[in-house]
Amino acid sequence: MDKKLPTIKEIARRLNVSVSTVSRALSDHPRIGLRTKTRVQELAKELNYEPNAQAIFFKQKKTFVIGVILPSIREEFFSEAISGIESAATEHNYTILFGQSYDDPEKEKNVVEAMKKQRVDGLIISLSKQTNKYDHLTALEKYNIPIVYFDRVPPFEKVNKVYCNLYKGTIDMVGWLISRGYKRIALINGPDKLAASKERLNGYIEGLSKRKLKVDMQMVEKTNLSREGTYAAMRSLLALKHPPVAIITFNDYVHMDAVQYAQQQGIQVNKDIIFVSYANLPITNYTAFPPLVSIEQYPYGQGERAMEIMIKLLHDKTENNLIDTTYVEEMPATLVMHGNARV
């Protein structure tokens, strides 16, 4: 049976008062008769009345919904991140509309479109790896829908974003390795066109230069992030006359493939060669050979901050009816040792 939801109109009818009275009574308006107020509130409770958020949002041109677009929730990094986002959102009574781009700009565009249609109050997004056009996003800002980018951020200055500086992190990482006596350090990097790859490479070069070591480009291999690509990179590195004693991998997936290949070649992982990576996956702690050292990227924290910034932006908006501040937050990329890494 289709049980109709009670409305203030219904309550008003039953109590022989006007809808505005009911509306005010329910919102605890100051100048309203105590008697009427209680009468209204009691009936409301009895009828299980709940304000129709749709109607309110419609009227106030707000939805209290924030769109969140991630490349892939299967990556532990992003499932952590969205938990941070959700936590901050819940605290401020916002709610999350979820979508994935699967690292496909076309899908990303579609999701953005769907969210615009749903009139989200704001959008938090970590860009697809392939995204290099931003029209679908800048379009949103014309409609005054604020965007906060996190982790995979666009290469513009004046956007709201929170990210880890992996350039600096990589410099630290290289420095740490050198200080421990590892000098022949290799890098298995990702595809050139990715910003993430550039950060890592530049950090790698700077890290070596800073310690007066010269950069040997034979030590820099690329992988297309597939297992085969990583295997090929490993093959090249191991075939060198002077193979590396330490390998920095692009991320934990590459790390796991690289370690797997090394083991197949009879190499003592983290002994003959030590492996270090970027902390994308807490789960690596369970694997036989987690990276000896990782650059922690704080996905939960990044998500949380992104949402907090969003709240600020929305607040600024209601105050001034326009957004004039740009929030940029660079989080530290800290070096962490893995507890149960075996050396």
Next chain:
Amino acid sequence: MDKKLPTIKEIARRLNVSVSTVSRALSDHPRIGLRTKTRVQELAKELNYEPNAQAIFFKQKKTFVIGVILPSIREEFFSEAISGIESAATEHNYTILFGQSYDDPEKEKNVVEAMKKQRVDGLIISLSKQTNKYDHLTALEKYNIPIVYFDRVPPFEKVNKVYCNLYKGTIDMVGWLISRGYKRIALINGPDKLAASKERLNGYIEGLSKRKLKVDMQMVEKTNLSREGTYAAMRSLLALKHPPVAIITFNDYVHMDAVQYAQQQGIQVNKDIIFVSYANLPITNYTAFPPLVSIEQYPYGQGERAMEIMIKLLHDKTENNLIDTTYVEEMPATLVMHGNARV
């Protein structure tokens, strides 16, 4: 600058026609002048007009939003599942409101509440482990908001649900082990009160009985799912006069802890003792010792089906203005060998 979104009213004003004409022209109504129609459509395109979905939804009492509540997106099982849900949703122009219960009934209740407030068209939920009251959910159905449960479903007959029959799966698993010559089979189960534990235990018992093996309750240990709990369970099992030659673990997390403990004790994993589990985590393929055999639970498929059922329900609803069918879908729980398991 606050750029106002164009409305049909605005278009009507500019073209000196009525809003209804504009509305009809845009929705390609049959009896409308071709000239007017094109004029309207052109201006609409020029102004970048987009119908305000909020307004339409409000009027139609529909949001095209489906709430999805999961225990924890960090579990790979659920990140797979939500991808399946999203895929089916996108196909039908539905969109997903995301929330986690963190296996806490209180939080679950709050999330359900928030989603009711947002007037989701339906709810897809995998219950928190601790949930044993269902008022917060049955309440939704009174408001005619359909619910589809998946994987962790309530113990009622007449609800929409999709799940894997782990009872049967466990029987198969035990049978497989016995047929391979393993007879002293242990089970490290989860907390008694969980439905999931009962399924596994019953399957375990039935599996043994079917093959005329008697059940030795010393072979059945419990863990509270913490690492310590699993370690303790392993300790007991290994201390037995006749320790097991095969161990079925409650899930892949328990599996990994159990394997870790076994290794610490100098046991040759999958040789001295073979380990089998339930496929909650694709990532186990990367670990040193994935379960030799797993019971696949098809998270993506379950999510997809759950959403498809939701679509049907919503369709039924608009047709009949009430929902009379209950959809129950039991998916197979198949035995799978792990490719790179080492024996």
Next chain:
DNA sequence: TTGTATGCGTTATCAG
């Protein structure tokens, strides 16, 4: 202290 009227953007029902 309470009621009336208006508007949010859209569609649908009547008229014309």
Next chain:
DNA sequence: CTGATAACGCATACAA
């Protein structure tokens, strides 16, 4: 073929 108007549920400015 097109226009005027009501309605969806609520908040609020203005009246009383």
